[in-house]
Amino acid sequence: MEIKSLEISGGIDKGGNREHIQWFSVPCGSIISIVGPTGSGKSTLINDIEQLANEDTTSLRKILINGDVPSPSVRNNPKNRVIAQLSQNMHFLTDMSVEEFLILHAKSRNKSPDIVEQVVSLTNTFCGEPIDKSMLLTLLSGGQTRSLMIADIALISQSPIVLIDEIENAGIRKREAINELIRFGKIVIIVTHDPTLALMAQKRVVMRNGGMERILNTSESEKKKLEEFTRLDNDLCGWREKIRQGELIA
Amino acid sequence: MAREDTTRRTHSVKFVIVAGTPGSGKTSVLLHTIKELQKKNLKVGVAKIDCLFTDDDKRFERAKIPIMVGIAADMCPDHFSIYNIDEVVSWAMKQGCDVVFLETAGLCLRCAPYTNECIAMCVVDTTNGPNVPRKIGPMLTTADMVVTTKGDMVSQAEREVFREKIMEINKLCEVFEANGLNSKGSSDIAYAIEVKRNDNTFTDMVLRHTPPLSICTLCTGELRVRQDVHCGVLRHMNGMEEYNGE
Numbered sequence: 001m002e003i004k005s006l007e008i009s010g011g012i013d014k015g016g017n018r019e020h021i022q023w024f025s026v027p028c029g030s031i032i033s034i035v036g037p038t039g040s041g042k043s044t045l046i047n048d049i050e051q052l053a054n055e056d057t058t059s060l061r062k063i064l065i066n067g068d069v070p071s072p073s074v075r076n077n078p079k080n081r082v083i084a085q086l087s088q089n090m091h092f093l094t095d096m097s098v099e100e101f102l103i104l105h106a107k108s109r110n111k112s113p114d115i116v117e118q119v120v121s122l123t124n125t126f127c128g129e130p131i132d133k134s135m136l137l138t139l140l141s142g143g144q145t146r147s148l149m150i151a152d153i154a155l156i157s158q159s160p161i162v163l164i165d166e167i168e169n170a171g172i173r174k175r176e177a178i179n180e181l182i183r184f185g186k187i188v189i190i191v192t193h194d195p196t197l198a199l200m201a202q203k204r205v206v207m208r209n210g211g212m213e214r215i216l217n218t219s220e221s222e223k224k225k226l227e228e229f230t231r232l233d234n235d236l237c238g239w240r241e242k243i244r245q246g247e248l249i250a
Numbered sequence: 251m252a253r254e255d256t257t258r259r260t261h262s263v264k265f266v267i268v269a270g271t272p273g274s275g276k277t278s279v280l281l282h283t284i285k286e287l288q289k290k291n292l293k294v295g296v297a298k299i300d301c302l303f304t305d306d307d308k309r310f311e312r313a314k315i316p317i318m319v320g321i322a323a324d325m326c327p328d329h330f331s332i333y334n335i336d337e338v339v340s341w342a343m344k345q346g347c348d349v350v351f352l353e354t355a356g357l358c359l360r361c362a363p364y365t366n367e368c369i370a371m372c373v374v375d376t377t378n379g380p381n382v383p384r385k386i387g388p389m390l391t392t393a394d395m396v397v398t399t400k401g402d403m404v405s406q407a408e409r410e411v412f413r414e415k416i417m418e419i420n421k422l423c424e425v426f427e428a429n430g431l432n433s434k435g436s437s438d439i440a441y442a443i444e445v446k447r448n449d450n451t452f453t454d455m456v457l458r459h460t461p462p463l464s465i466c467t468l469c470t471g472e473l474r475v476r477q478d479v480h481c482g483v484l485r486h487m488n489g490m491e492e493y494n495g496e
Contacts, residue, residue: 047402047434051427056286056437072438076426078410085406094379094408104380105407108414152407 001074001082003160003186004028004066008049010212011060014041019059019211026187028160033198034191036207042191043088045207046163049189050085051075059210078108084157086164086181090145092137098148099133106156115155122151122180126172128244146170150177160186168194175237196233199226263342264349264448267364269389270373275399276353277306278430279373279439284315286440287349295347297338299331301355316345328354328361329461335365339452349443362388362459367450369443370458371395373428377403380415388459390416395442396423399430 010022026032034042044059052063052075062069065082073080094101098120103113116133124130126147131140140148147170153162162185168174178197182188192198199222206214218226242249270276277298284294295316298306302321310317318341322330331354342350354363364370372393374383377400383390390396396416401409413425424442428435466472466482481495 044432047432050406051434053434054437056282057432057434072441075438076424078413087402087405089403089405092408093377093404094411095381101407101411104411104414108410149405149407157407 001065001080003082006049006161006187007064007067008045008212009062009064011055011057011062013209013211015209017211019213021205021212021215024205024212024215026189028186030203031182031188031190031201033201033204034189034207035193035198035204036213040207041210042207043165044210045205045212046085046165046189046191049161050083050163052083079110081109081157082159083161083163084153084159084185086146086149086153086162086167088165088169089149090142090170092140092145094137096137097133098131098135098137098140101137102133102152102156105152109156109158111156119148119151119155122155123147126150126177143171147172147177150181154180154184158184160184162188163191164188165191166193168192168197173237196226196229199223199229262448263339263347263450264443264446265339265342265365265368265450265452266349266351266371266443267368268351268353268371268373269363269393270397271359271375271378271386272355274373274375275428275430276373277309279397279399279428279436280351280353281309281313281315282428282430282433282436283439283443284313284351285433286436287443290440290444292348292444293346295342295345295350296353297334297341297350298353299327299334299355301327306353316347322355326358326361328358328363331355331363332457332461335455336452358462359385359387359389360462362392362457364392364458365455366458367452367455369394369446371397371439372423373397373399374416375399376401376409376412380408380412383412383415383419391420392458393420393423394446395426395439396420397426397428397435397439399428401427401434402429402431 005028006026008024010019013019034045036042048057048059048061049063052070053061054069055062074082099116102116102119106113106115120133127144131144162181164181167177190197198204199218202218204216205212239249268276287294296310297318298304299320299322304319307317307319320334331352338352370393372390374396376398398412409427416425426435426439466484467480483493485491
């Protein structure tokens, strides 16, 4: 299925009132960020998109692809799925080795089992201590788990629409990770509190009380600011890495 | 006379038997699915079987859904619901229902309460992990629709692996991801029920799967554990089976 656009038809906020934004169309090639205080409904919005809500969730939103309600097979069968989602989960509940799990996931997405090695080595570019394919999923740390989930999305799920929920809070190399995810995604939607990620998007949706309140275009001056923020962020990341390695900060 | 009447009227009643481990979210999924069916102007009733206690009937009553409750008490809950299928169906017809759900307690993984004339729905909790579908047995392998719940607790990849494991043991079923908290999946489930063919006659229903083989002294109330007091069909740890008795 070729993706040309994703549309969100607005629903209601937590108070039951119609949300301000009643129609939002995202063309192919866009990066969109979703911002707002905690509890403002960012994850709910991204979950509505993941499950292709059809006025059947609490928000009553409707998600369309290329202007139409997607067919049941696109909605329910992972082999035809067009959306990959990185949720906020930091743990695997599955009692299996990394290898066993990746082989099964590759099968569910019609991919060859040979991809396991690649997923593991990509994982290890994001996290501190490397993982091994024989490790049990349940014993991975939060950061290792998140890194594996990201590598799995980048190499196995590889869907045209990518949803990312707070990539910054896992303590992993977020810039490398985000670059892998936006490389194949045709439409990327990022929930974030991080200014460098929020301003990377062409537009950002501002959430309040469960509803989409405003949509802001990233201005030229904001893009300038982004360069400054990125420099600051790189400096901070460098210091953080030094502290992690047990070095002294002088 | 009464029987003929039943046959004629039941053509319009869809009979959905819902099974699943306790706490898997059967009742929540049903409440959301029924809301979707009601949007289509269908009248829906629910018969709820539980083992010891239930106050789920209040949840259905609050949603203005006709509800019938049965407590299996010290009887096997699956056997209890099977014996009472006729009663449930005629109750639903009296209520004028288009769809009736029989929600079983479904504790014993050896049983499957489904009949040949029903839509068999199995609800499974995703957080149990992908090794579990293989252990659920006939309740899952003979289902037409499998509904996976609590998917928001795990990653998308785990949901997809879970589904893969279900398809490995029941290739013909339709799998739905649902969430009892936010009604995810309910419109797809309702649609699948709405479009399923209905040629129920309810005149000669049979079970899809044989009930457990266990006709022994424990079934009739023996409390002593010692092996030599037991009669009937007995099976040893090594799989050896014997019949002890007259």
